[in-house]
Structures are given as C-alpha cells and as structure tokens.
Amino acid sequence: MTIRDYISTSRKILDKPINNQRYESILKDLHGERRIDLNLQTIFSLNRKTEIAELKKVKYLIYDQYLGQTFYELNRIFFGAPRDEIGLCYSFKLIGENLQLRNYLNASLFFAHYFTNFYPYFKEIKKFEKEVLMFSTIQEYFVIAHEISHEIVANHVNENLFETTRKLLTKNHVEIFDKINLTEESITKSYVNSLIETMRFPEELRESVQSQSKIVFKGGLQEYISKTKYLINDRKDFIEEIICDEIATNMVLKLNISSPETVIRAIHIGLFNLRLLSIADRMISQIKDKSQSINDYFFESNIRLNVFRKNFETTLRIKYKKTDLKRFLDLLESDTNRYTKLIANPMLFSTQTDVNEISKQEKLMKRKYKYKEARELNKLINKALR
Amino acid sequence: MKLLIEIPRSDIKEAMDFYEANPINVEVIVTKKFEGALDIINMIVDVTTAFGPYVIDYLIKRKEEGKKSTIKIKGIEYEYDTREELEEIIKSAQEEE
Numbered sequence: 001m002t003i004r005d006y007i008s009t010s011r012k013i014l015d016k017p018i019n020n021q022r023y024e025s026i027l028k029d030l031h032g033e034r035r036i037d038l039n040l041q042t043i044f045s046l047n048r049k050t051e052i053a054e055l056k057k058v059k060y061l062i063y064d065q066y067l068g069q070t071f072y073e074l075n076r077i078f079f080g081a082p083r084d085e086i087g088l089c090y091s092f093k094l095i096g097e098n099l100q101l102r103n104y105l106n107a108s109l110f111f112a113h114y115f116t117n118f119y120p121y122f123k124e125i126k127k128f129e130k131e132v133l134m135f136s137t138i139q140e141y142f143v144i145a146h147e148i149s150h151e152i153v154a155n156h157v158n159e160n161l162f163e164t165t166r167k168l169l170t171k172n173h174v175e176i177f178d179k180i181n182l183t184e185e186s187i188t189k190s191y192v193n194s195l196i197e198t199m200r201f202p203e204e205l206r207e208s209v210q211s212q213s214k215i216v217f218k219g220g221l222q223e224y225i226s227k228t229k230y231l232i233n234d235r236k237d238f239i240e241e242i243i244c245d246e247i248a249t250n251m252v253l254k255l256n257i258s259s260p261e262t263v264i265r266a267i268h269i270g271l272f273n274l275r276l277l278s279i280a281d282r283m284i285s286q287i288k289d290k291s292q293s294i295n296d297y298f299f300e301s302n303i304r305l306n307v308f309r310k311n312f313e314t315t316l317r318i319k320y321k322k323t324d325l326k327r328f329l330d331l332l333e334s335d336t337n338r339y340t341k342l343i344a345n346p347m348l349f350s351t352q353t354d355v356n357e358i359s360k361q362e363k364l365m366k367r368k369y370k371y372k373e374a375r376e377l378n379k380l381i382n383k384a385l386r
Numbered sequence: 387m388k389l390l391i392e393i394p395r396s397d398i399k400e401a402m403d404f405y406e407a408n409p410i411n412v413e414v415i416v417t418k419k420f421e422g423a424l425d426i427i428n429m430i431v432d433v434t435t436a437f438g439p440y441v442i443d444y445l446i447k448r449k450e451e452g453k454k455s456t457i458k459i460k461g462i463e464y465e466y467d468t469r470e471e472l473e474e475i476i477k478s479a480q481e482e483e
Contacts, residue, residue: 001388001413005430009390012461047461053417053428102463150418367465371478 003041003060006053011045012101014066014386018042023063023144030145030251038151046097048277050143052150061147067277072136074273074343078335079135080126081342084198088346089118094280095351096385102284105377107364111354112384138252138263139270145248152247153240162239169232169242172310173303177225184221188213198345199353228303238300242307245271249312260320261328264312268332271308272339275301276347283352287359294352387480389441390458391429397453401427404444411437426456433476442472 007013020042027040038052038061048067053060077086096111192210195201201209231238253263278301279294286292309332316322358364369377393401405412415428431441446469448455457464459479466472 001430001432005388005413006390006415006428008460009388009430010428010458010461045461051417053415055413055415101461103465147418368471371482 001055003039003053003055003058003062006055007041007043007045007062011043011047011049011064014044014046016044016065018044018065023065026141026144027061027148029255030141030148032251032254034152036148036151038148046101050147052147059151061144063144067143068136068140070277071139071270071273072132074276075132075135075139075269076125076128077343078269078339079128079131082124082126083121084342084346085118086121086125087343088350089115089121090343091276091280091347091351092118093385094277094347095283095355096381098280098284100378100381100385103367103369103374104284104287104365105369105374105381106366107358107361108381109377109384110358110364112381114354116384134258134262135266135269138257138266139273141252141255141257142248142267142270143274145251146244148251149244149247150240153243157243161243162236165239165243166232169239169307170229173306174225174228174232177221187221194340194345195349197341198349227299231300231303238304241304245304245308246311249308250315253315260316260322264316265332265335268305268308269335269339271301271305272336272344275305276344279347283355287355287365298348387433387459387476387483389431389433389476389479391431391445392426392456392458393429393448394454395425395427398427401429404429408437408440411440433480438476438480442469442476445472 020040023042024040027038038059041060041062042065043062044065046066048064048070049062050064050067051062053062073090077090081087092111092115096108096115099105099108099111188210192206192213195209195213196203196206249264249267252267253260257263258266275298278297282292282294282297286294313325313329316325316328322328401414405414411432411434413430415430417428431437433441445455445457457466457475459475464475466475
C-alpha cells in the first residue's frame with residue numbers, strides 16, 4: 001500500500017487543480033541549509049488538514065491546498081467584511097462541511113441552506129487584495145514551517161529546551177498574576193459584553209446573562225492558574241507546539257518575505273484562523289464524543305496565542321532592535337478585537353447554539369443512509385457549499 | 387476497496403498484531419497533525435472479498451469489547467451499530483467501485 005491509499009481513505013478529496021510546484025518551492029525556501037527528509041504530497045481535500053505521515057520508514061508532508069484557500073477566505077473577511085453576518089455565514093459553511101465529513105447529511109444540508117441564504121452579504125466585502133494575498137502566503141509558509149519544526153524537534157532538540165521553555169512560560173504566564181489585578185468579576189464582565197454584543201441580547205437581559213455566566217468562570221483565577229500550570233508542567237505535546245510555533249515563525253522571518261511586523265501580524269491572525277478551523281471540527285466531534293471539550297481547547301489555544309505574542313514582542317525588541325512597540329502592540333490588540341467580533345464570536349456563540357439545537361433533532365442527526373440517498377444529498381450539499 | 391480504521395494509540399499492540407497477522411491487507415500509518423500528536427493509530431485495510439469478513443469480525447469484536455474504532459471510506463466517517471449495518475456499508479462501497 002502507498003501513501004496515496006492513506007490519503008484517499010482518510011480524506012474527502014475534492015476535484016480541484018493542485019499547484020504542487022508552488023509548495024515544493026515553499027518547502028525548498030524553508031529547508032534552507034538544513035537536511036530534512038520530507039516527501040511533499042500536495043492535495044486538495046475537504047478536511048483542510050496538513051500532517052506528517054510515516055509509511056514504510058518514509059516520512060511525508062501532506063499539505064492541503066484547501067487550507068490555503070480557507071486562509072484566503074478568512075483573511076478576506078477579516079480585512080474587508082463590514083458586518084459580522086459574513087463571518088457567521090462562513091462559519092455555517094465550515095460546520096456544514098464538517099457535518100458532511102461525518103455523514104450527518106441532513107444536518108449538513110441544513111447548514112448549507114443557511115449558508116446560501118446569507119451568501120449575498122459576501123458581495124459587501126471590501127477589497128484588500130494585496131494584504132489578503134500577503135497574509136495568506138505568510139500563513140501557508142508558517143503552517144509548512146511548523147510541520148518541519150516538528151521534524152527538527154524530533155531529531156535535533158534535547159530535553160533542555162523543553163525545560164527552559166517551561167521555566168519561561170511559568171515566569172511569563174503564571175507568576176505574572178502575582179503582579180496584576182485580574183479579578184473573576186473583570187473576566188466575567190468582558191465575557192458578558194461579548195455575548196450580549198454577538199447574540200444581540202437586549203440590555204435588559206444583562207443581569208440574567210451575568211449571573212449565568214458566573215457558572216462558566218466558577219473556580220475563577222485560581223482555576224485558570226492551575227490549568228495553565230498543568231499545561232506547562234504535564235503536557236509535553238503542548239510545550240512542543242509552543243517550541244514549533246517559535247521555530248516556524250523564526251524560519252519565516254528569516255526569509256524576509258515582508259517586514260518583521262507584517263510577518264508576526266500575519267502569523268498571529270493565522271493562529272486565529274487555525275483555531276477557528278479546529279473549533280468547527282471539535283464542535284461536530286463532540287456531538288458523539290463528549291471528551292472533545294471546546295472549553296479546554298479554547299483555553300489551551302489562548303495560552304498558546306499569549307505565549308506567541310510575548311515571544312515575538314521580545315524578538316522585535318532584542319533581535320530587530322525595535323524600541324517603541326506601542327503602535328504595533330496596539331495593532332495586534334485591535335486585530336484580536338476585530339477577528340473576535342467578525343469571525344470568532346459568530347462561530348463560538350451563534351453557530352454553537354445552532355449546533356446544540358440541531359443535535360437534539362433526531363431526524364437531522366441521522367447518519368445511516370442508503371447509498372443512493374447519500375449520493376443525492378451529497379450532490380445538494382456540494383452544490384450549495386462549493 | 388480500501389478502508390481506514392482509526393483506533394486509540396493505547397491499542398497500538400492490538401493494531402500491530404492485526405498488521406502482523408495480515409501484512410498483505412493491512413498497513414499501519416503513524417501521523418502527526420498540526421495540533422500535536424493525536425492519540426490515534428491509523429490502519430489502511432484492503433477489503434478484498436476474501437479479507438472482508440476478517441475486517442468485519444475484527445471491528446465487531448472491538449465494538450463488543452467496548453473499544454473505540456472509527457472507520458472512514460474516502461474520507462467520510464461511517465457509523466454502525468450491528469454487523470449487518472457494517473456489512474451494508476462495505477458492500478455499498480464495493481459496489482460503488
């Protein structure tokens with residue numbers, strides 16, 4: 001059996017043109033002087049997943065071009081969407097496609113229908129072609145560099161780097177709470193504001209939302225700190241992701257594709273894009289498998305984003321001798337707010353509510369179909385979503 | 387027709403036993419996805435007419451023992467509760483080929 005057998009059984013391949021040359025060239029740029037034996041397989045699949053697979057002692061980097069196209073769409077929304085209905089519409093597409101992958105065809109068709117209803121709003125997106133292209137390119141470089149980084153870590157990195165990273169994370173992300181005044185009340189207040197804005201709840205409901213939200217943050221700051229400590233001390237895979245983010249970002253910075261600020265900003269948004277895709281995937285996984293907690297994943301990825309921001313603030317100061325970073329840090333913060341409002345919150349609040357509702361509807365959650373019935377439903381879904 | 391079986395990484399010994407007993411029809415793949423090592427082992431299985439019943443037995447046995455396995459055909463994840471349902475999924479996929 002070959003790697004093609006693995007690809008064709010594990011993914012829903014879409015019949016789209018593949019630009020293998022482009023990704024060979026990206027891989028070559030990133031390899032630089034290093035010798036890394038990875039055999040590139042460029043594919044276009046509904047799964048949007050990049051991975052390293054090992055078969056018969058040969059390692060393959062499977063790059064999914066649909067991931068790059070999705071980055072392009074999300075960046076287009078991030079830069080040019082005048083309203084959050086567009087982010088909501090795109091989240092219907094992501095949910096619909098994830099449902100299709102798990103054979104929840106009626107439910108997928110339901111979201112496909114929602115998507116087509118909202119699609120006219122896409123015409124309102126303002127064009128920022130230059131920025132969108134640049135950000136998407138940097139994000140594709142980063143994803144491939146991140147995979148190469150896992151190979152570097154597996155073959156060339158010793159335990160010392162893991163230990164140093166743990167110490168640094170403890171200093172910057174745990175001990176910091178001894179110095180700042182972050183209360184349970186302030187966290188809840190910020191959550192309630194987001195919820196009211198995204199769900200368009202009337203102001204009269206604020207008090208009731210506030211009291212219910214307290215349950216979400218039960219345990220408060222102490223629990224936050226203890227969960228962070230667990231990630232740092234007991235989750236080696238989490239530390240490896242942090243190390244790989246750093247190695248990969250440095251690899252992309254080294255290529256001088258754009259200014260260091262633009263590269264860091266694009267990767268920062270790229271991490272938000274990847275988190276969104278993972279949440280869409282987990283939302284559907286957790287219908288059957290309750291162990292796939294979105295709250296835990298969201299927490300973990302927040303820490304990862306915080307670490308990324310802190311690391312590259314230091315890199316800009318020390319390596320690139322940038323002394324006044326206020327404007328840049330403000331820009332990262334406004335990017336975070338814009339992404340949250342336009343893309344993340346519609347997925348986390350509105351779409352999550354729809355998924356919860358739908359998962360209670362037995363007819364919509366049917367997964368067993370006769371072959372002909374499945375073929376017809378898939379045709380309708382494909383027509384609506386792609 | 388080829389089928390992908392995903393089982394928890396904790397069952398790796400069982401996966402290797404299944405592979406070693408059927409090296410022509412089974413292949414084990416180790417993967418690493420973007421968000422870290424997923425706790426699963428992938429097996430590609432070539433479901434020929436002769437080997438099909440063995441695969442069905444294997445999957446049903448796991449189900450009866452309460453062990454988790456996910457099956458995928460051309461990237462789509464299928465659900466089954468009984469032997470008959472699993473046979474029907476495999477038969478439809480073979481006919482489609």
